[in-house]
Amino acid sequence: MAIANSPAALGQPLPNQTAPLQLHDIHVPEQVSNFPIAPGWWLLLAIILLSVVWFYKKFKQQRSLNANKNRALAMLANNQNLSEKECISLLKCTAMQYFSRQQLAKLYGTDFKDFLMKQLPVNHQEYFSKLITPAFVRQYQAEQGLNSSSDSDCQQATKLWLTNALPIRQPLAIKIALPVDKPLPVNKAIPVPRPVEKEQELSA
Secondary structure, three states: OOOOOOOOOOOOOOOOOOOOEEEEEOOOOOOOOOOOOOHEEEEEEHHHHHHHHHHHHHHHHHHHHHHHHHHHHHHHHHOOOOHHHHHHHHHHHHHHOOOOOHHHHHHOOOOEEEHHHHOOHHHHHHHHHHHHHHHHEEEEEEOOOOOOOHHHHHHHHHHHHHHHHHOOOOOOHHOOOOOOOOOOOOOOOOOOOOOOHHHHHHHH
């Protein structure tokens, strides 16, 4: 009877024995949820989106500003035989896309040349004036035959002005009129505006 009720018979450790270890099942830690997102990440996302929109608008605006400038440069490059009068007409037509038409309509001769020169950086003004002045002097004179040298100087002056004066820095005064996808007129005569003084003489 004593043996039946002994600790060994009851499954209990003997006084000189240690109790067996009780091992529990392995528990996998719960996954950390990514939601809700911290406010800092929302702020960063908003800043990135605003930056993308701002850069896109700037790119589109710059492309529009350069459209007429690039078109005039391409026309100049595709027409190597432009005369002095045609170059001056090209300058005026292009300038009207960026400046007020009312402001340019009353400018011709020396006044128009001075206007063009003032739009250039200071370091280009003297060279531009040197190249373009003979063309303005001969603009309203009778035709005296072709002068390839003077035409070449005028073409250089036209390219210099288009490259360095445009686009202007006052976006509010800019008038974009020509579509970007319109094909360039190659080898097409450029209309030369008749001066006001000549029209008055003819009408008299």
